[in-house]
Amino acid sequence: MQGLRAVAVALVLVYHVDHDLLPGGYVGVDVFFVISGFLITSLLLREARTEGRVSLGQFYIRRIRRILPAASVVLASTGLAAFWLLPEPRLAETAKELAASALYVENLFLADQSVDYLAAESAASPVQHFWSLAVEEQFYLLWPLLFVAWAAGGPLWGRRRAILAVTAGVLVVSLGFSAVLTASDAESAYFLPQTRMWELAAGGVLAVAAARITWPAAARWVLGWAGLAAIGYAALNYNDQTPFPGLAALVPVAGAAAVIAAGQNGGRWSTYGLLASRPARFGGDISYALYLWHWPVIVFALVLTGSSELEPLYAGLAVVVSVLLAWATKVAVEDPVRRWGLLRSGRHAASFAVAAAVVVGLIGAGQMARYEWLQNVEFDPVQHVxxxxxxxxxxxxxxxxxxxxxxxxxxxxxxxxxxxxxxxxxxxxxxxxxxxxxxxxxxxxxxxxxxxxxxxxxxxxxxxxxxxxxxxxxxxxxxxxxxxxxxxxxxxxxxxxxxxxxxxxxxxxxxxxxxxxxxxxxxxxxxxxxxxxxxxxxxxxxxxxxxxxxxxxxxxxxxxxxxxxxxxxxxxxxxxxxxxxxxxxxxxxxxxxxxxxxxxxxxxxxxxxxxxxxxxxxxxxxxxxxxxxxxxxxxxxxxxxxxxxxxxxxxxxxxxxxxxx
Missing domain, CATH: 3.40.50.1110 (SGNH hydrolase)
Structure with a gap:
């Protein structure tokens, strides 16, 4: 799974550094969605089967421990850097998006902006990429409830086919909504949770069904390479004009699901050998932090160079800086939280979540205060002629x-x-x-x-x-x-x-x-x-x-x-x-x-x-x-x-x- 994460983050990183190299590299986010849906659903299934119940409290504590520490460090650091690096007219919008990102509603903010005619020339903020994290967290407000009900249900509801039917229903309804809205309002559809949840649900359905399916080695080999080929096809052939997500997202989503279904075996020359290699494992280990860091690094690099796209030298430097920051974040933030057992109690996790939101909010408030101060110019008919x-x-x-x-x-x-x-x-x-x-x-x-x-x-x-x-x-x-x-x-x-x-x-x-x-x-x-x-x-x-x-x-x-x-x-x-x-x-x-x-x-x-x-x-x-x-x-x-x-x-x-x- 780490190797597939590395593929996903590499697609997004290359796309953001140079659209021409991978015009459809944004599908890396869709690969992340499938992975996340598969892993989270697997955990919920295991808990329901072994404990006979699903604890919502423990579920959200695990989410806070996994997501929030690194995200908070990046948000706070980016907000502080924006004071000195961003053009002053961007401060207000960045302050709003810092708050939206800290509250995990950045996708809803961007969906609203996409239909705002006045925002047509707004520059991408350095935290805009938090929209995908917001989609995931909104999805996980609903998804665990299905498994809570399933674990608590009677004999009929408690069968695996029941939860498979319900999760598949979520997938079908969301996919249908995504196809319709993408055709009529692609700008909003790109960010809304109801048009994206089917991608996470696809991973969930795979997790529910996978336990009953045993694939022969030859089939795993075919699934693995066909899945990577589908992802690569979308990354190379899609572009900013492709109606997305909609039905077009089926290709990378199905590709990611196929690679996951191929599993850890598949015979000689299978995709597992490639995705389990040391470089792929390293990329997977830092994939979350790299996703968090790469976008603000690119945005600030564009501002510092005064260009609309990065020249090869600066693009390379942006990649190197992003990887180093991601590695440092994993070593200094993610690993200690996991290794030392931090934020394991509900009280500690909730306190950290509130404190992180307050800190980011204060940074955003400081940006807004500076913006308001800079706005305060009185009209003088002698000078303003x-x-x-x-x-x-x-x-x-x-x-x-x-x-x-x-x-x-x-x-x-x-x-x-x-x-x-x-x-x-x-x-x-x-x-x-x-x-x-x-x-x-x-x-x-x-x-x-x-x-x-x-x-x-x-x-x-x-x-x-x-x-x-x-x-x-x-x-x-x-x-x-x-x-x-x-x-x-x-x-x-x-x-x-x-x-x-x-x-x-x-x-x-x-x-x-x-x-x-x-x-x-x-x-x-x-x-x-x-x-x-x-x-x-x-x-x-x-x-x-x-x-x-x-x-x-x-x-x-x-x-x-x-x-x-x-x-x-x-x-x-x-x-x-x-x-x-x-x-x-x-x-x-x-x-x-x-x-x-x-x-x-x-x-x-x-x-x-x-x-x-x-x-x-x-x-x-x-x-x-x-x-x-x-x-x-x-x-x-x-x-x-x-x-x-x-x-x-x-x-x-x-x-x-x-x-x-």
Whole structure:
């Protein structure tokens, strides 16, 4: 079993160091799940048969002794290292994930984040890999109860076939749920316990059935090598685009089960000889600690090298450091706990668990306190002049002035519409924010995706000053077009439904005097083979919407999409506050995709086009900071602060559209 553990952790380690080497190496986690389910179920079966009962207290004491000491050391060490090594904007998220990991709910936190549009550019935290431990511990809140009931049952329930039927039922139901949810929401399905428990249950079913099955040596030989081949096939041929877990996970799970079923014999040249070798046993011995340490080492290495992936030299160093830390943890933490009989009583185990959670919680609280302190920058109209600095010798602003919002706060500098009326991708029913009086002389509407929503602060300021009424309609990843969009590789039909309903409302009930519209130039058309073709298709769909609006008396104003900068721009600004040129981007790269709004406007001369490129870029360079104001909250959404500062530009466009009103 130790050799199979070594295989599992090696797959995960290589995958995280270099995806290209083993694009499906993440299946190592699935191998771990099967091993864990097999071993734990074997222990529960043995206890039920020899003692006639199963002690839940002793079960959880054993789990604490096995899991918690090493995990607590790694969590605490990683949390402390994050103070000095992570970019400051990451501190809050890391603090939350430290707490989630210490409480073994990290998988639920990540599942929630996977559907959070605002978290799309969040960097992986150094404790993100604790999700798999959380899945296991959540599984073991339920699994032992089956064996408690089985051991306490009557003659009929107490038969082995009864517990086999129940555990197999858990496997089938969870596998079915996994297949369904993976097809509809793969991001969440990856982390949820109900989509993963069948993998642990597979090991459990094998443990229940194995006692009654005697495999001949030839069959063991075949099972062993076929199992390793299945695991290797998944590791080499799966990738980040493979719908997972779902039915695809059957291959590595079945492979792991086959290797376990092959057992310790199988004749000459069996897999047992390979998996029982000294290097394999060593890898298995440190596999748990190596899994715990490898990810924070990689994350910190990426931060220190300032790269998105590790070069071969640094990748090798990360592996060596991870192995040394894992070995030291085994020798200094895991072995003493096992050898000296520590944490054997319920009181001691519970006390340690509480103390460990408190320590990690305090470290996380310290990170959060630092994050809150760094956020505390007051707006100063003398220093924070924003676009007023363009055209001066220092367009970014004074080097000794604090930025507003601060880099750590930029991600939260959002327009109110995000929390009030931004429609999720699955929504088809119209929802909107309405600002201003019902008897306003002028009505303005804003439509599009999140790149439209970011202009709400500017338009709201204009509406308040002029007494206009503003209607905001925004739907994530949904351009204002009748062309079918693509989202996450699938047709985004709900976007089309939304826009059709929106057209009816705008030409019927609302009838705005002006419609401002924009969307990300990176959005894709479902039917197009290339991004350029897609831009033309999206533009044609925009024209089909603009025409009826213009016929109804609405003046259409199209805003050119803003530049797209480096990923996680606030982190770059935080790390390079003394040399912001490292966070700049050539305009040619920042506007690499054709903008459908501009293409559509070429076919409609009545549309007013607003091109604010000169408010983001000087010459051929686009800036991350202008006039001591953070322009972006991520790589492509502008801060609410900078949006509001560009209100005069949009007001001029509105005046032009209405003939100088």
């Amino acid at each position: 924003g676009p007023a600095a363009l055209g001066t010798s220092e367009p970014a602003g004074s080097g000794d002035a604090q930025l507003y919002p601060s880099p750590v706060a930029a991600g939260d500098d959002l327009p109110d519409v995000w929390s009030e009326c931004q429609a999720d991708p699955g929504a088809t029913k119209l929802q909107s924010c309405v600002y201003g009086p019902d008897d306003a002389d002028t009505t303005v509407a804003l439509t599009g995706d999140s790149h439209a929503a970011q202009w709400a602060p500017a338009l709201r300021k204009i509406a308040e000053e002029r007494g206009w009424q503003l209607h905001v309609y925004a739907k994530s990843s949904c351009s204002f077009t009748l062309t079918t969009m693509e989202r996450n590789g699938n047709d985004y039909g709900k976007c089309t439904e939304w826009n059709e309903a929106l057209l009816d409302e705008l030409t019927g009930e609302v009838e705005p005097d002006i419609l401002f519209t924009t969307s990300s130039a990176n959005n894709k058309a479902a039917s197009a083979a290339t991004q350029s073709e897609g831009a033309v298709d999206i533009a044609a769909g925009m024209n089909r919407l603009w025409g009826p609006l213009e016929d109804a008396g609405t003046e259409v104003v199209a805003i050119r999409d803003n530049p797209r900068m480096a990923t996680r721009l606030p982190e770059c600004v935080s790390l390079h506050s003394d040399d912001l040129s490292k966070c700049e981007k050539p305009a040619e790269e920042a506007f690499s995709n054709e903008d459908p709004q501009l293409i559509a406007a070429e076919h409609d001369s009545d549309v007013e086009v607003v091109d604010l490129t000169d408010q983001f870029c000087t010459g051929a360079t686009c800036l991350p900071v202008i006039g001591n104001v953070m322009v972006y909250r991520d790589s492509h959404h502008i801060t609410a602060t900078y949006s509001e500062m560009l209100a005069p530009e949009l007001e001029q466009a509105a005046q032009n559209a209405l003939g100088g009103l």
